[in-house]
Each structure stands twice: as structure tokens, then as C-alpha cells.
Amino acid sequence: MIIKSSFTKSLINFLLPPQCPLCQEIVTEPHTVCGICWPKLKFITIPKCSICSVPLENVDRDMPCTDCLRYPPVFSRAYAPLVYNDSIKKLILRYKNYDGLHLGPMFFSWMRHHIPENVDVIIPVPLHWKRFFTRQYNQANEIGKLLAKHAKIPINPNILKRQKATASQGHKNKLSRYENLKDAFLVDKYKNTLSKTNVLLIDDVLTSGATANACAQTLLDAGAAKIDVLTIARAVKETHGKS
Ligand SMILES: [Zn+2]
Ligand SMILES: [Zn+2]
Structure with missing residues (x-):
């Protein structure tokens, strides 16, 4: 059977060789971008905000950024392997909107190094049922399943x-983003299972943090002890992190 499956794999690779999802060049390994496109992805390194992971400048170690000091988030920490730029945006949009589910394992391979310690349950940021109906899958849940399997942590997309x-959050300022998300999320019948748990919330991008905050507040109100957030990418304002 193993011979058959590796033969099948080789045959598939021969007939449909893996392509770079950014430029469609043939690559030797699946679930990766080519050598030319690789530098276009900006991985977050030290120094970064010790709360929201936004890259920092002019400091020599991780510390809270000015935004996190001024408006401390409800979640404990937000982790992300990448800065949200045009290249990762292209991949994430494809993943969300154009049947790009095959990109999940690549995102997972970058995110798995950022799973915090002592997580009791993984919860994906939910889609409204209407969006779920048109898209047929929740991209956060698909990545969450890969992370859960890898880290042997239960995932519950129903909590x-x-x-x-x-409505789309893009054009709104911070206050109206919060207002827009007020009461957007709900924990109903799973309240008992949440009691005193450490939750890892999964989403594709952390932009202002308003969605993650609204989810975190709902989960804390329902009895969770601590909420961490893990996304593929972290949006960075032009002036963010500069002193
Ligand atoms: Zn490429
Ligand atoms: Zn921060």
C-alpha cells in the first residue's frame, strides 16, 4: 500500500507538479513559495511588541507597543509569523475567497512554531452563517484543525x-470598529466547558485587534481564564512601533 501511495504521489507530482502560489513557477516541494517570492514574505522577528507582536523599531528587545500600553487588549497575547503585506494578502484572499484551501498546510507550517504553552482548547473566529453558507468553509477553522492535530489540543468550532x-471593518476607525462588533459574538450552550480554560483563538489576520478583542471578551465573560490569539499575519500601521 505504501508503495502504491508513494507511486500515486509521484504520479500526481509528475502530472500536476507543485507550483509557487504567488508566481505559479514549478517548485520542488509542495506547500511552499519559490526562492524568488520567498523574500517578499516578511517574517516577524525580534524586537516586536510583547503583547500584539507588531514589529518595533529603535528598541533592543520585545516590549509593549504604545498602542497596547494606551489601549491594553482584552486578550493576553497575539502571535503571528508574518507581517501583513501585499504578498501574504494575495495568498490569504485566495485562501478565503477562491477555493484556495490547499494553501492551509503552508500557513500551518509557519504558524505551528507560535503555539503558546498550556492551551486547553483551540477556537476559530467564527463566520456568520450567511458567509459560511456562501464560502462553504471557515478558513480559521481549517487552519485550527491542522494546529490542533499537530499540538494534540482539542478544537471546538461550536463554542x-x-x-x-x-460590515467590513476596513474603513472604520478604532471606536466604530468596537461599536460595530459589540454583541457580535455569543457563547451559548458550551459555557460549562469553558470554565477556567486557556483558549487559543485562531484567525487569518490581526488588523486593529477589534475582532480578537470582541471574541476574547465574550469568551472571558463566559468563564474562560485566558485568551491568546494566533493569526497568519499581523497588519502594521505605517507609523506603528516607531518612537
Ligand atoms: Zn514564486
Ligand atoms: Zn502591541
Whole structure:
């Protein structure tokens, strides 16, 4: 059977060789980008914000950024392997909107190094049912499943529900983003299972942190002890992190 499956794999690789998802060049390994596109991805390194992972400048170690000091988030920490730039945006949009589910293992391979210690349950940021209906899958749940299997942590996509279809957040300022998300999420019948648990919330991008904050507040109100957040990428404001 093993021979057959590796033969099948080789045959598939021969007939449909893996391609770089950014430029469509043939690559030797699946679930990766080619050598030319690799430098276009910006991985987050030290120094970064010790709370929200935004890259910092003019400091020599991780410390809270000015935004986190001024408006401390409800979640404990947000982790992300990458800065949200045009290249990762292209991949994430494809993953979300154009049947790009095959990109999941690549995102997972970058995110798995950022799973915090002592997580009791993985919870994906939910889609409203209408969006789920048109998309057929929740991209955060698909990555969450890979992370859960790898780290042997249970995942439960049913604990947190989105009860309000929120409008796009892109053009809104911080205050209206929070207002827009007020009461957007709900924990109903799983309250007992959440009691005193450490939750890892999964989403694709952390932008202002408003969505993660609203989810974290709902989960804490329902009895969770601590919420960490893990996303593929972290958006960075032009002036963010500069002193
Ligand atoms: Zn490429
Ligand atoms: Zn921060």
C-alpha cells in the first residue's frame, strides 16, 4: 500500500507538479513559495511588541507597543509569523475567497512554531452563517484543525458563535470598529466547558485587534481564564512601533 501511495504521489507530482502560489513557477516541494517570492514574505522577528507582536523599531528587545500600553487588549497575547503585506494578502484572499484551501498546510507550517504553552482548547473566529453558507468553509477553522492535530489540543468550532453579520471593518476607525462588533459574538450552550480554560483563538489576520478583542471578551465573560490569539499575519500601521 505504501508503495502504491508513494507511486500515486509521484504520479500526481509528475502530472500536476507543485507550483509557487504567488508566481505559479514549478517548485520542488509542495506547500511552499519559490526562492524568488520567498523574500517578499516578511517574517516577524525580534524586537516586536510583547503583547500584539507588531514589529518595533529603535528598541533592543520585545516590549509593549504604545498602542497596547494606551489601549491594553482584552486578550493576553497575539502571535503571528508574518507581517501583513501585499504578498501574504494575495495568498490569504485566495485562501478565503477562491477555493484556495490547499494553501492551509503552508500557513500551518509557519504558524505551528507560535503555539503558546498550556492551551486547553483551540477556537476559530467564527463566520456568520450567511458567509459560511456562501464560502462553504471557515478558513480559521481549517487552519485550527491542522494546529490542533499537530499540538494534540482539542478544537471546538461550536463554542463561539457570530450572531451579527458585521460590515467590513476596513474603513472604520478604532471606536466604530468596537461599536460595530459589540454583541457580535455569543457563547451559548458550551459555557460549562469553558470554565477556567486557556483558549487559543485562531484567525487569518490581526488588523486593529477589534475582532480578537470582541471574541476574547465574550469568551472571558463566559468563564474562560485566558485568551491568546494566533493569526497568519499581523497588519502594521505605517507609523506603528516607531518612537
Ligand atoms: Zn514564486
Ligand atoms: Zn502591541
